[in-house]
Amino acid sequence: MxxxxxxxxxxxxxxxxxxxxxxxxxxxxxxxxxxxxxxxxxxxxxxxxxxxxxxxxxxxxxxxxxxxxxxxxxxxxxxxxxxxxxxxxxxxxxxxxxxxxxxxxxLNKEKSTAWGGSPKILSVARGESRLSPNSSLLTDAKGKISLRLQGKAKGGASYRWRLEGHHLWRPLKQKRDSYILGPIPPGKHRVFLVAMDENLKFSHPFPLNLKRPLPRGLTKATLLPIVGGSTLLLFVLFLLPALGKGPKLRKRAFLGGVATTLIGLQVLAAIIPHAKGWPFVGFTMYTQTNSAYSLLYRPAIEASFVDGSHREVSPSDGGITVPYTTFRALIPLLNPGIQQVSHLHDPHPGKRSLGSPSRIEDFKDVLEQNVGRRVQHLRILAVRVRLTPKGPRPAGKLLLALAPPPPGKSSKEQER
Amino acid sequence: MGPTQLLQRIRHHWFPQQGSLVRLGGLRLILFALLIFDIFNYAQTIIPDAARISHGELPGPWRPVLFLELLHLGPPGLEIIRIVFGVLLAAAVLGFLGLWTRLSCWIAAFLSTYWTAIAYAYTQPHHDKVAFTIGLFALALGPSGARLSLDSLRNRERRARQGKDPLQAPKTDPFAMFPIRLLQWTLVLGYTAPGLSKWILAGPKWVNGYTLMGIMMEHNGPLASFFASQLWLCIAGSILVLFVQTTFSAVLFWPKARWFYLPGALFFHTMTWLTMDTGPYITLWLLLLAFLPLQKLPLTARLWYRKNRTPLRTLRRRTLLILLFFLFPAYVLFIFARILPLWLVLLTAFPFIFALILHLRSGRSDLIYDGGCGICRRALAFLRSMDWGERFRVFDFRSQRALHLKHPGLSLQELDADIHLVEPGGKVYKGFDAYRRMSWELPLLCPLAPFLYLPGIANFGRRVYRRVADHRSKIGCGI
Structure with missing residues (x-):
């Protein structure tokens, strides 16, 4: 049907x-x-x-x-x-x-002439207190934080944020005179805020250090005493009956305690899936589901060579050593027309980080050395695939980034 | 079943009186071979990262796992990594050889956990090493060096020196099964938990075919397009995956279930490799051997090879034999050779493969020695430890009174003067020639055997042997 x-x-x-x-x-x-x-x-x-x-x-x-x-x-x-x-x-x-x-x-005709320059964040405040860049803040239990933002941008400023290490710039929800950032995952994170104008230009980013507290039951202060206490109790329960009954029985009791503890910790890790407790980790991978006509995105890098040929290359061809071809691995290369924040992709300017290029130009250099051919263009693509009853179907490729960067204005033949 | 019976069953499950030490020793060899592979595998990223830190660069965001955080262990520099690498490799090699096994196991377990945690701190933790890591700790808790180890050779030698029978090596121990069971339970959790997670978090939608289709396409392995293009294949695959994962624990309690679940798990890992580009998961492939009675495998191989009832059965058994004993090890060697030097892999694997081939051969030789002689006992302790293909039946001519009935051609005087090797065809070798003949059948000594045929070596060897044999009462023989 x-x-x-x-x-x-x-x-x-x-x-x-x-x-x-x-x-x-x-x-x-x-x-x-x-x-x-x-x-x-x-x-x-x-x-x-x-x-x-x-x-x-x-x-x-x-x-x-x-x-x-x-x-x-x-x-x-x-x-x-x-x-x-x-x-x-x-x-x-x-x-x-x-x-x-x-x-x-x-586009707002009335506001579009209000400010002609680049977008700017004028102030970031929490409640009445104004924040400086790199301020440390605590979010609520759901990982959200309310901020008061003021900025200048053509057509009026709207605001976006992204987690360091994530490729997506997300919008902030406006609630009366403040904006809601988040939710962010539990733990400490660095986030960047930008103001955006009607031409989708970003301001210089405003960095913040946010911390989302873990649920009380999962904090170290709660979890460690519980796990430690339970382990101790287990050993006592195993060892008590064996006391004074010879070394063989004591050894058996001790090993019984070890086995129960290790298996128990593994079960606990499976219930609270988090890889941080390694070697006790959860196994909730691949639990996402798809339906008919679900859409998938696969990041890809396509190189065009000077001889006119082009092919998909892997991140490792250009020196990215991060395992798995994910958007995360491509973050240093993603520069989707947001020139103002490109330096933020490199945590150590002037040095090559992660054993990989910090910018798309560096990636191009390494790739040319590896393939032995001059690269004319590099295209970072999101390859879209639609799942249909007849199998997956290619559904177009979105261009995420281009190196060398495209000229600022399109030529007439590019337009209809 | 009452609580007492239940307790007894649990006790028997974890601590059976007849826990095989050879099986545990075999598992130790597998885990330590994997560890050596792993050390070099991770060294490819850990050492360059540490070098960057020593040069003042941070290789990437440091996201330590919990135990690194609790111990306040930050990103290590090159100096520390070199020391850890050296000690860990030494412990791994000693653990593989079975020398000071318990100590080697503890050091290897702790340092390998740290080694892997460093690699994970720069990337992200993975689940394929969980059972392996817990298995290393489990080995340290059991008598894993009692057999198939240099420790066992040292024990035999000690027994020989003390005038005891060097052939009497312990075969079973009530604590031998403990490390194996712990590894098995961790593996079972590693399969069952993902299955249950899929039921709980995704529900029946997980088997609608599109879910698996999407997973395959996201990871894009070489065969992903083919399988993903068939919705019915995706539905069937999802059902099979979910069934194998959620019911995998059957292997713990119903031994016959291994015939379905172990090939099922191997098939599952092969398919994830081909469709999701996950890599071979060689660790899990090999750890699954923990469910097999490794001590029985050589005998099983011999029986499968020799029993020729009907052509069809023979074909079936020999096919299984080739698959399990040759193609599987060949595949493992191929994976190992991607990280370790080929010569090292072949050199390490050669004795095991050779021992297996020797095992398949029919007919065993009789080795007759002087059990009253300390030197002979020690030599026998050594030879017995090397006889992996079980090629020799060993007889002490002093205690085996019926021996002359079996080999009437050999007089007591002759047996007293020399060690004798009698082949199934009746051909007799003695003294140096017996040792030279035996060296062909001892996997570790086989590469040296041709050198014993070089001109002059035989004369020299016979003279040395004669001198030692004739004067053994004066040099601590203990007759």
Whole structure:
């Protein structure tokens, strides 16, 4: 039964410049209004049902789930203002959308002339006390913290934050005159705050050190005495009956205590899954689920060589030694048009950290040495895959970063 | 079942009177071979990281595991890492050889936990080493050096010196099963907990096929596209994974279940390697051998090889034999050779493979020695320890009165003068020639055997042997 929408959404483009594309969204595209190709990136399609991404190689078209600040519903037209800024026209008004991370801003004609310079964070405060950069703060039990922010930006400042070591800049929720940052995971974290203007430009980041307390039952102060006390009690329970009964029985009792403790700790680790207690760790990996038409993102690096060929390369080809190809491994390389914060990707400027490049240019140098060919462009991509009843289908690749960086303004031929 | 019976069963499960020391020794060899592999594997990242720290750079965010944090152990520099590497490697080699086994096990267990924790502090902890680490500690708690070790050779030699029978080595111990059981339970938890987590956290949605399809595509192994493109295969695979994981504990209580669960687990790891690019999980592959009675494997191999009832059965047994005893070790060697030098891997593996081949051969030789002679007893203690293929039946001509009936051609005077080796065909070797012949059948000495045929060596050897044999009463023989 679930095959029906899959077949019914197959779509033929009437536009002569695009081939026939198979729609992966069960609801189809609706009426197609316009399309635009991102420089060095994919083709975005404005439709009655929102924004779609076309994969011309795989001949598929797939709906994009846009994030905060982006328009919902019909999109009438679109054009790339810069390679990493897409202007969308909707019945409600104009928007700017980041074509990699899919967040956006509605353009506000009244406010757009209020400030002409780069966005700025003027002050960060908690309650009445103003915070300096690198201040240390405690979040609430849910990992959230309320901040009062003041900034200047064209069209009015909106704010985003990201965890150090994470690639996504998330929005702060506005609640009256304050903003809610979080939730962050338990433990100590460094976070960066930025102000963003309507052109999706970021301010210089404002760093904060946040700590989310563990639930009381899981703090070291509670857990260690409980575990230590239980272990001691176990040994007493095992050893007491064996006292005065000969060395063999005492040894057996002692080993019984050891076995029960080790197995007990492993069971405890399985109940409270956290790898920090290694060698007692939880086993909750691969418990996420997918359904029909779930979407997956796979990070990839594609190198274009001067001879015109291009291929996917692994992080290790360019010297990244972090195991597993995850977004986390690519953080030093992700520079999605946010030039102002690129130096923050390197905790030790001037030195190569992590046995890996701190910037995409360094990665390119190492890659050229390893493959023995000149690299013209490096593209960091989010390869999208849609899970369908007929198996996984390529659903386009979002361009996350490009090296060398693209020119500031798109040429006319890049626009429709 | 009453509480007393239950207690008795638990006691028998953990401390059976007939716990095999050979099985425990075999497990020790496996764990320490893995440890040596692991030391070099992690050294590839730990040593360069430590060098960076010594040069004032931080290799990456230091996220220590809990015990490092509690002990206030920060990122170590090159000096400390060199010392840890040296001591750990020495302990691992000594543990493999079985010299000062208990001490080696303790040092190896603690330092390997630290070694792995350093690697994890820069990346993230993984679950595949949990059973291995606990297994190392478990070895330290049991009599793991009592057999298949230099310690056991030293014990035999000590017994021979004290005038006791060097052939009487302990075979069982009530504490021999404890380390094996602890490892088995940890392994079972390692399979069962992920299965239960999937039931509890994901529920039946985990077997809808799309979940496994997504997992495969996210990790993108070489066969991921093929398997993920078949929804029914993904559904079947999910059901199988969940079933094997959640019911894996059956291997602890129902020995026959091993025939399903062990190949099932190997299949599972192979498939995750091919579809999710997880790597071979060689640690878990080898640790699963903890569920097999290792002490019976050589005999099983011999029986499978020799029993020829019907062509079909013979084919089946020999196929299993090749798979279990040759292809599996070949695969393990291939993985080891990716980290360790090939010559080292082959040199270490050679005696074990050779011993297995010797085991398959029919017919054993009779070795007749003088049990009243201290030197002979010590020599026998050594030879017995080296006889991994069980090629020799050993007889003391002084205590075996019926021996002349078996070998009527050998007089007491001859047996008193020389050690004798009688082959199944009746061919007799004595003195130096007996030792030279035996060296072909002793896995550790086999590489030296050709040198004993070099010109002049035989004459020299016979003369030395004669001199020692003729004067053994004067040099501490104890006749």
């Amino acid at each position: 679930f095959l029906l929408p899959f077949f019914s959404c197959a779509l033929l483009f009437q536009t002569p410049s695009l081939p026939d594309l198979q729609c992966l969204d069960p609801g189809g595209t609706g009426k197609i209004h316009a399309f635009a190709k991102q420089p060095h990136g994919p083709v975005f399609v404005a439709t009655e049902r929102g924004l779609f991404l076309a994969d011309l190689k795989a001949k598929t078209i797939d709906r994009l789930d846009l994030r905060d600040g982006a328009p919902r519903g019909e999109i009438l037209s679109l054009r790339f203002v810069t390679p990493f800024r897409l202007r969308l026209q909707t019945p409600e008004g104009s928007y700017h959308l980041h074509p990699a991370w899919l967040f956006g801003r509605k």
